[in-house]
Amino acid sequence: MKEWCIKVDKNSAGKIIKKLRSVSLILEECIIDHDGQFVYIPVKKDTGNCIKHDFKLKNTPENIIRSNLGLRVNNTPKFIKLGDSIIFNKNQRVNKRIAEVYCNAYHAKNAYIFTGKIKGKMRIPSIKFLCGKNEDTIIVENGVKYALNPAKVMFSPGNINIRTEMGKIDFKDKTVIDMFCGIGYFSMPVLKYGNPKRLIACDINPDSIEYFKRNLKLNRIIYEPEIFLGDSRAKCPDVSADYIIMGNFESPKFLAQALIHSHRGTLLSMHFLERRGKIKRPEEIIKNARRLGYIISVKNIKIVKSVSHELVHVNSLFQVYNCL
Numbered sequence: 001m002k003e004w005c006i007k008v009d010k011n012s013a014g015k016i017i018k019k020l021r022s023v024s025l026i027l028e029e030c031i032i033d034h035d036g037q038f039v040y041i042p043v044k045k046d047t048g049n050c051i052k053h054d055f056k057l058k059n060t061p062e063n064i065i066r067s068n069l070g071l072r073v074n075n076t077p078k079f080i081k082l083g084d085s086i087i088f089n090k091n092q093r094v095n096k097r098i099a100e101v102y103c104n105a106y107h108a109k110n111a112y113i114f115t116g117k118i119k120g121k122m123r124i125p126s127i128k129f130l131c132g133k134n135e136d137t138i139i140v141e142n143g144v145k146y147a148l149n150p151a152k153v154m155f156s157p158g159n160i161n162i163r164t165e166m167g168k169i170d171f172k173d174k175t176v177i178d179m180f181c182g183i184g185y186f187s188m189p190v191l192k193y194g195n196p197k198r199l200i201a202c203d204i205n206p207d208s209i210e211y212f213k214r215n216l217k218l219n220r221i222i223y224e225p226e227i228f229l230g231d232s233r234a235k236c237p238d239v240s241a242d243y244i245i246m247g248n249f250e251s252p253k254f255l256a257q258a259l260i261h262s263h264r265g266t267l268l269s270m271h272f273l274e275r276r277g278k279i280k281r282p283e284e285i286i287k288n289a290r291r292l293g294y295i296i297s298v299k300n301i302k303i304v305k306s307v308s309h310e311l312v313h314v315n316s317l318f319q320v321y322n323c324l
């Protein structure tokens with residue numbers, strides 16, 4: 001590929017490359033060339049003393065895509081890599097051939113494209129399959145494996161910090177309820193690292209429950225949690241839990257049910273959406289708990305991620321102090 005180049009003596013090349021790199025002038029997609037005496041440095045523009053030189057491209061995914069599809073740098077479709085799959089953003093101009101080149105360049109098994117919003121109570125993504133074997137996508141995070149089909153169940157890469165934190169809590173002798181367990185977003189790290197006495201997991205989505213069971217095997221978890229398909233308000237057995245995970249933006253609506261399963265000291269990890277700016281929901285939740293006859297306090301509040309221009313995802317940990 002012919003590009004602008006600065007030709008320098010090999011003895012001064014190191015210093016010049018460092019200087020050019022500090023001002024981001026080097027064309028990093030190309031491999032710096034040399035003959036016995038001179039070094040040829042590819043640059044983004046003619047600085048006045050440049051010549052044209054034929055460079056080889058580095059073997060990066062971007063270059064593989066560019067040379068296969070002839071696309072320009074700022075004209076490539078936007079995508080996320082989710083484990084061993086690629087998911088293109090909505091409205092990108094992608095067909096099967098382009099998707100295959102991306103899979104090849106990024107060593108991905110499957111490619112999908114977002115076609116709309118995440119829908120309904122089960123939070124099912126609107127996704128179309130583009131190419132690959134449509135096998136389970138495998139995501140590995142902090143030593144925990146999650147198998148899923150991105151067209152059937154959601155996975156939020158932005159919740160990584162919360163999943164990591166769940167894996168650091170010691171649940172020895174504790175009873176945990178995961179009211180919206182999904183494929184095991186939070187239960188898998190708890191089971192893998194937290195050693196709970198008992199774990200109860202509920203979800204209304206049969207695909208999620210199927211993947212939850214598959215993920216237990218994938219992570220070689222020998223402990224058998226109690227898994228229920230259905231509404232956690234109806235399915236959760238009559239137990240008093242030490243820790244209740246409420247990984248659903250609608251969690252404040254499930255407060256009464258969570259409190260029924262609580263005792264003095266129980267921790268409730270609630271997820272909800274808030275407008276940017278002042279976080280008001282925890283105060284509301286405390287008042288609602290009081291109306292239900294419980295005194296709860298906030299142990300901590302974290303902003304997990306930005307969801308839109310107006311909304312942020314908040315995770316708040318409450319502790320049950322007393323029943324009135």
Ligand SMILES: C[S@@+](CC[C@H](N)C(=O)[O-])C[C@H]1O[C@@H](n2cnc3c(N)ncnc32)[C@H](O)[C@@H]1O
Nearest residue numbers: 122155156159180182185203204205231232247
């Ligand atoms: C937002 S998703 C979980 C996302 C997840 N926390 C993450 O990190 O990507 C919420 C889950 O709650 C489940 N769900 C919704 N309403 C429910 C209910 N009443 N009882 C049990 N599960 C429910 C959905 O099927 C879905 O799997």
